[in-house]
Amino acid sequence: MTVTEPHPARPAPRFVRADGPDKVTGSGRYTADLSLTGVLAAKFRYADVSHARITRLDVSAARAMPGVMSVLTAADVPDVRFGPFVQDRTLFATDVVRFEGEIIAAVAATTAEIAQRAADAIVVEFEPLPVVTDLEASLATDAPLVHGDWADYGSAEVVVRDRNDASFSSITKGDAAAAMAGADVVVSSRYVADGCHAAPIEPRAVLAQWEGDKVTIWTSTQVPFDARAGVCETLKLPANRVRIIVPHLGGGFGGKCGFHYEAHIAALARAAKRPVRLVFSRREEFLAPDRRREGMIIDITTGMRTDGTIIARSGWIAIDNGAYTADAGFFSQLAAMHVAGPYRVPNVSIEAHLVYTNHQPSGSVRAPTAPQACWALESHTDELAKAVGLEPVAFRKLNAVDTGAEGPSGQTYDEIGLQQCIDAATANAGYGQELPDDEAIGVAIGWWPSFSVPSGAYVKIDGDGSGQIITGAQECGTGAVMTLRQLAADELGMAAEDFQLVYQDTSVAPYDMGATGSQTLFNNGRAVVNAAGQIAEQLRKLAADHLEASPDDIVLADGHASVAGTPTATVSIAELAGIASGGELLIGHGSGQPPGPPPLVGSTCVGDLGMAAFVAPQFSCHAVRVKLDRDTGVARVLAVSTAHDSGTIINELGALGQVEGGVLMGIGQALTEGTTYDDQGKQRNAAMLEYKLQTCADAPPINTHFVQIATPDAGPRGAKGLAEAPNVATAAAISNALAAIIGRPVRRLPMTAERVWETLNEEAAR
Amino acid sequence: MSESIDRDLTLSVNGIAYPVSVDTSRNLLSVIRTEIGLTGTKEGCDDCECGACMVLLDGQPVNSCSYLAAQAVGREITTIEGVMDGQELHPLQRNLLEEGGVQCGFCTPGMIMSATALLARTPSPSDEEIRIGLSGNLCRCTGYAKIIAAVRRTADES
Amino acid sequence: MSLLIATTLDDALAALAAGARPIAGGTDLVVGARHGKAPLPASLVAIDRIESLRTVGRSADGGLVIGAGVSHHTIETDSTIGAEWSALADASALVGSPATRHVGTLGGNVMNGSPAMDTGAPLVVFGAEAELASGSGSRRVDMATLWVGPGRTSAAADELCVAIHLPARAPRSGSAYLRLEYRRAMEIAVVGAAASVTLTADGAVDSVRVALTAVAATIVEVTGLTGGSVADVAAAAEAAAADQATPISDLRASDRYRRHCIGVMARRAVEAAARRASGETIAIPVNRAVGIGMAAGAAS
Ligand SMILES: Cc1cc2nc3c(=O)[nH]c(=O)nc-3n(C[C@H](O)[C@H](O)[C@H](O)COP(=O)(O)OP(=O)(O)OC[C@H]3O[C@@H](n4cnc5c(N)ncnc54)[C@H](O)[C@@H]3O)c2cc1C
Numbered sequence A: 001m002t003v004t005e006p007h008p009a010r011p012a013p014r015f016v017r018a019d020g021p022d023k024v025t026g027s028g029r030y031t032a033d034l035s036l037t038g039v040l041a042a043k044f045r046y047a048d049v050s051h052a053r054i055t056r057l058d059v060s061a062a063r064a065m066p067g068v069m070s071v072l073t074a075a076d077v078p079d080v081r082f083g084p085f086v087q088d089r090t091l092f093a094t095d096v097v098r099f100e101g102e103i104i105a106a107v108a109a110t111t112a113e114i115a116q117r118a119a120d121a122i123v124v125e126f127e128p129l130p131v132v133t134d135l136e137a138s139l140a141t142d143a144p145l146v147h148g149d150w151a152d153y154g155s156a157e158v159v160v161r162d163r164n165d166a167s168f169s170s171i172t173k174g175d176a177a178a179a180m181a182g183a184d185v186v187v188s189s190r191y192v193a194d195g196c197h198a199a200p201i202e203p204r205a206v207l208a209q210w211e212g213d214k215v216t217i218w219t220s221t222q223v224p225f226d227a228r229a230g231v232c233e234t235l236k237l238p239a240n241r242v243r244i245i246v247p248h249l250g251g252g253f254g255g256k257c258g259f260h261y262e263a264h265i266a267a268l269a270r271a272a273k274r275p276v277r278l279v280f281s282r283r284e285e286f287l288a289p290d291r292r293r294e295g296m297i298i299d300i301t302t303g304m305r306t307d308g309t310i311i312a313r314s315g316w317i318a319i320d321n322g323a324y325t326a327d328a329g330f331f332s333q334l335a336a337m338h339v340a341g342p343y344r345v346p347n348v349s350i351e352a353h354l355v356y357t358n359h360q361p362s363g364s365v366r367a368p369t370a371p372q373a374c375w376a377l378e379s380h381t382d383e384l385a386k387a388v389g390l391e392p393v394a395f396r397k398l399n400a401v402d403t404g405a406e407g408p409s410g411q412t413y414d415e416i417g418l419q420q421c422i423d424a425a426t427a428n429a430g431y432g433q434e435l436p437d438d439e440a441i442g443v444a445i446g447w448w449p450s451f452s453v454p455s456g457a458y459v460k461i462d463g464d465g466s467g468q469i470i471t472g473a474q475e476c477g478t479g480a481v482m483t484l485r486q487l488a489a490d491e492l493g494m495a496a497e498d499f500q501l502v503y504q505d506t507s508v509a510p511y512d513m514g515a516t517g518s519q520t521l522f523n524n525g526r527a528v529v530n531a532a533g534q535i536a537e538q539l540r541k542l543a544a545d546h547l548e549a550s551p552d553d554i555v556l557a558d559g560h561a562s563v564a565g566t567p568t569a570t571v572s573i574a575e576l577a578g579i580a581s582g583g584e585l586l587i588g589h590g591s592g593q594p595p596g597p598p599p600l601v602g603s604t605c606v607g608d609l610g611m612a613a614f615v616a617p618q619f620s621c622h623a624v625r626v627k628l629d630r631d632t633g634v635a636r637v638l639a640v641s642t643a644h645d646s647g648t649i650i651n652e653l654g655a656l657g658q659v660e661g662g663v664l665m666g667i668g669q670a671l672t673e674g675t676t677y678d679d680q681g682k683q684r685n686a687a688m689l690e691y692k693l694q695t696c697a698d699a700p701p702i703n704t705h706f707v708q709i710a711t712p713d714a715g716p717r718g719a720k721g722l723a724e725a726p727n728v729a730t731a732a733a734i735s736n737a738l739a740a741i742i743g744r745p746v747r748r749l750p751m752t753a754e755r756v757w758e759t760l761n762e763e764a765a766r
Numbered sequence B: 001m002s003e004s005i006d007r008d009l010t011l012s013v014n015g016i017a018y019p020v021s022v023d024t025s026r027n028l029l030s031v032i033r034t035e036i037g038l039t040g041t042k043e044g045c046d047d048c049e050c051g052a053c054m055v056l057l058d059g060q061p062v063n064s065c066s067y068l069a070a071q072a073v074g075r076e077i078t079t080i081e082g083v084m085d086g087q088e089l090h091p092l093q094r095n096l097l098e099e100g101g102v103q104c105g106f107c108t109p110g111m112i113m114s115a116t117a118l119l120a121r122t123p124s125p126s127d128e129e130i131r132i133g134l135s136g137n138l139c140r141c142t143g144y145a146k147i148i149a150a151v152r153r154t155a156d157e158s
Numbered sequence C: 001m002s003l004l005i006a007t008t009l010d011d012a013l014a015a016l017a018a019g020a021r022p023i024a025g026g027t028d029l030v031v032g033a034r035h036g037k038a039p040l041p042a043s044l045v046a047i048d049r050i051e052s053l054r055t056v057g058r059s060a061d062g063g064l065v066i067g068a069g070v071s072h073h074t075i076e077t078d079s080t081i082g083a084e085w086s087a088l089a090d091a092s093a094l095v096g097s098p099a100t101r102h103v104g105t106l107g108g109n110v111m112n113g114s115p116a117m118d119t120g121a122p123l124v125v126f127g128a129e130a131e132l133a134s135g136s137g138s139r140r141v142d143m144a145t146l147w148v149g150p151g152r153t154s155a156a157a158d159e160l161c162v163a164i165h166l167p168a169r170a171p172r173s174g175s176a177y178l179r180l181e182y183r184r185a186m187e188i189a190v191v192g193a194a195a196s197v198t199l200t201a202d203g204a205v206d207s208v209r210v211a212l213t214a215v216a217a218t219i220v221e222v223t224g225l226t227g228g229s230v231a232d233v234a235a236a237a238e239a240a241a242a243d244q245a246t247p248i249s250d251l252r253a254s255d256r257y258r259r260h261c262i263g264v265m266a267r268r269a270v271e272a273a274a275r276r277a278s279g280e281t282i283a284i285p286v287n288r289a290v291g292i293g294m295a296a297g298a299a300s
């Protein structure tokens, strides 16, 4: 095979990841690839029942097995209840188990087989408790409690709780009831979404080693600082004795956010006095983590004038919290915002409940609550358009928010590009063209906030002129950390390739929230620009000395510092770095001030966790062409066209990758991915064979357009977040395509072939 | 000659013979990763569905998680570590990077093995042939579009 | 565990007689052990290097003999099978991924005895026989005799399936296999149907056989079908398949939906088989050419 010129149909290479060579050669190490001399294997003993009281727990047989080095239960770790919103979780089950994947004990042994046998040899006896699986039943006042002691738990102050309702939130604006009563047309809908999974291809792994009173933990987390905080809290350790290092991370999608098994493994390693490694099987990956995408029931009612103008919206939402609240506390408010939607709705009344059940806990999976809520709202929106005789895109253009408009929570938007997104996505999809039988293009719009939080980074230039970015940010595959090189390079007139990255090590770099909330480039970008800016200043001073000019006249470009207007007066940055290495080193550090929340006018929110005001809101429109096999209900996505307003796009290749991956995940959520439970609340399809991710054979062509508006009060250069937004509107667009073909919406998500077929039959039966 | 295998076996991986002593019930993936020490080949599932473990056996793709190591005796095994052309990236590796077909990278080694086998048997695949050829390799990050583009480009360039 | 890598049939049969279980590609056996369905047997004999099991050849009467060790990949790409026994190629082309098809064998598929096996229904409609060999000789059994229940065959423990015999095809014959799948690849048949059709000179159906996948304890043949116009036979096959199926409800589908879809698959299989019988070429696998399997990006 010969190497030839770049592919003629494509532009020349744009962005090659700094971690790319590691990843394509197999030399990059992921957590499960690491080992240490003397390492032990960890296995957990899970509850395997959904709700029961532990009446007997006996680990003596397990402890006595040859090769078993430590066995831990709740009795062996500090008695700490933790949780970012509601402190309802313990490392090990104490008295009651509340979902099948709850950990009762942990074992470390010389081999994985021995560890498993020992875990199996632990004797656990239960007294069954009533299993709560139904969201509406769980909210009833006489429902069995998932947490009998809920009232005694600590929680974040703003969280509004009541029995099985772990976090209630509402948005109220104007007078929805009165406006509804006066509306010309009112449409009510119920949509029900199943839960689903993040399903990164890398199952999680943790390796812990103690040296003296300090522990180093290599772990596949998206949020190393959060993981460290969890270890410190539960094992009662100061932050500076816990070092979290994340090797290459094989995807996360929120599934690896939060604090998971780091403390269990650290505790095992301390007890065994040996390094301990945990590697999850896929089945464990499905069952145990508290990061499942939440099932939801969504009731929406919208009142309109005959011309299609929306005047009121009310909604009721129940979200499956599962057995523990994890980071889902703010989901009720997020869901309420997504059921309100990016529309100009003057009168709003939406209530959302985060409901305890005996299911696996929910947690942040890529744009939590949004794909389901958007699916419901946008399916409902096509019903609205139909009810007033408007074409669905025209209906959206009429009611969607725009620059200067007021949204449903009383936020008035700066310059935004939603209307342009609708125009671009529909035009690129060929919306409106004549299509063959049983094909349609469905359209949906979505939105998502950017998350504004503190974040820090260092930048240094070494004596040979090569740069290092040392950042707390976490790369989970999105390329966000990789893109930091570009920002530093641009600031310093260098090339991205001049920089290497040291990242995801809590003892080396300053704080960052992690690969969550699409926040990396948004916040850490600011930090890196800041840090690089300090070095730029140093370089200008050095160059000014060297070139006998004023620092203000020094321009940094193409790896050189030059005097403006005098191109011959120039010195390479490498040479300046050499000079600096003999004196004041080239070091910068940055964090900068995160943009504050926009004001809200005229709305009141109960259970306000800061999600009613969207910082630097992102908008999107997806137009999806679907073909339905009427006889079987099998739907295929033929082509997808998207348009996104995520502000300035700094790295287009990386951004396209986010959109395309998000769309495919959305197709899976729409058609094939849904967790099914038995009547005891246990997952029935905790295997890849039965939980169906989209394959390459299913992947449609995806056309993407970015509406680029340099947004004020946003990330670097006016960038907003991007990683989650592409996951929001795809399922909704597919729903609308199906409804256009069938004549009515499929009201269950995923819209499996059988559910589509049932909907077709209901139609026939009418 | 028929050959009876108990514990001691020799596997040829990327042209190097590795004697190992393992229980014959062990799968090829775990022996490659543990005894042989090549960790580029990944494990992503328990039911032979994800393709992260893909290696080539005499040039044909096989899910090493679900293949007995002992059954690979006498065959040539190629893993991701054997794909590079000396110190140079294989065009497929380079194109995956330049087209943006790598995100978290966990599927990438398996994807490269499947794509290599595909291009060997179908040097000028249609897009549909690429889609089917890679259908045993799940990628959660990319949406596949850029992977397909990289394979397409590699075929076009050769 | 011990493993014998056999290079001759005699060695393999001797190992079976001594209590070993055969392993071909291992895509059922090893995968099943890995996710805990059934542990690996203590003694295995690998049969994938016995050359005589890996050949495809014409029989004297114009039929075909496919070695049990022939891979799905070979079947899906073999031009003779594709032209004359298209339904079998349709089925093999749908199995798993390219890797599964390279490693997995026809013999393994058949002897694994799953009611969801894809090659089973085609073999039934072709009137195929399995040749079973042991140290004491060999015999041929038809498929209905071979499969006795989910995962169970009538073969003795020391019998190896060495080949599948397919009778010659009558002129103006065509066949097709379709399955219901939710994704375009990496599926297990939710339901599937094969049809073999022989046309009269004027294009009506002279004779037809239809068999069904994943709607009973084994692959079952639809009874009571007779000739007639293609449309009538297809409609009759749809009704009869739905009527005779005894599907279960599970994770993948309800019995009601399976019963409906098996009719659709049977009808489409008859229609596609008739088109092929009339000389039309429909690409392998027919699933991706009609209805449910259409390509993403087919819109243009
Ligand atoms: C990812 C994946 C996807 C799959 N998709 C499909 C699919 O779409 N459709 C489908 O039908 N199957 C599918 N399968 C199942 C499997 O691949 C096929 O059944 C395959 O044909 C089995 O062949 P093998 O050679 O690998 O069998 P093995 O696993 O080697 O053997 C299977 C069984 O048959 C016995 N056996 C094998 N050969 C003989 C012989 N010659 N004589 C007697 N007994 C024998 C073995 O002892 C064992 O009990 C899939 C499997 C996987 C892992």
Ligand code: FES
Pocket: B042, B043, B044, B045, B046, B047, B048, B049, B050, B051, B052, B053, B054, B063, B064, B065, B066
């Ligand atoms: S590890 Fe998933 S297919 Fe082998």
Ligand code: FES
Pocket: A201, A250, A251, A477, B101, B102, B103, B104, B105, B106, B107, B108, B138, B139, B140, B141, B142
């Ligand atoms: S790049 Fe992450 S799974 Fe493919």
